[in-house]
Amino acid sequence: MPASSYILGIDTSCDDTSMAILDQTTGKVLSNIVSSQIKLHQEFGGIVPEVASRAHAENISPVFAECLHQAQLKAEHLSAIAVTKTPGLIGCLLTGTSFAKGLAYRLNVPIYGMNHLMAHLFSPFIEQNVVYPFLGLVVSGGHTAFYHVESANDFRLIGQTVDDAAGEAFDKAAKLAGLDYPGGPLVDRLAQHGDDRRFEFKVARVKMGEQYLSFSGLKTAAKQHLQSIESLDEPTLKDFCASLQKGIVDNLSYKLRYFLVNSHFKAFALSGGVAMNSRLRRDVQSICDEFQLPCFICKPEFCTDNGAMVAHLALVQHPQNELFELDAKASVKIQARQLK
């Protein structure tokens, strides 16, 4: 019987069935399994919610078995379960929460309902000591948001996009250029050998205030650039990807500087799927160096959706975190566009 206690983290909010087991005392990640559904959704050019929830239902038990196997543990060794309850696709969330509730009932262990965005926000600190107060940037397929984080349970949304998320901007513009879903990683790869000054993508200024970002103009600019060229041969595609990537990253960098000037943050933390982007990782590091600020960039394996960040958040927020009652429901919260 292992001497330590172990927490299982589950995330089924979108198109990845993911689970991880962390040592509850040290926060060390003992296993982290992600079953990606990308191939299933590729033929539709985006995520189909019903297809996603069915795939979660099929994948969840094998993923759990694999997760225990990798950690060399048995289900009985688990001492707590953390599961994403919001935000996400409702059918997908329900698959994860139902599985978690059944397992918690069987094992008689506590269950924590976690917020997916908060899990991303704290993910750069997995297996690291968290530094407060920090400025957090979550950049994913569905969200682009800056947070002022004073402590595990005291954080404030201070900036966000008024339209598309950064990941959406990558994916939509990539689709216009004929690339498969999700376009972000492909743009990143093609951009390595392209000229980033060939096509202009401007930093958007939002009338509502400096704290807001906007990416919808990039899509229009992408369409116009693609219409202006005779043929999208390989060198042109690489230049397009490099320019697009520069445009998206410049928008984020501009806002990062805005939030860092005259601030009292002790660290910056970058997370979410788009945090995989090589240019973004490089540029935020150099901005932090300029501001002499410690820069925590999420490790690649914890950038896109994963169970480790969900279990980690439960450890960070425990014991104040609410207990997720066995009859509690998954929920889809719509984020307010207006910042308070």
Ligand code: KG4
């Ligand atoms: O966090 P995530 O796995 O899912 C959401 O919660 O949305 O993020 C997925 C997003 C997709 O839009 C994908 O294109 C983007 O992350 N992404 C990237 C890269 N890798 C993933 N975007 C740009 N460059 C990358 N290397």
Ligand code: ZN
């Ligand atoms: Zn996510």
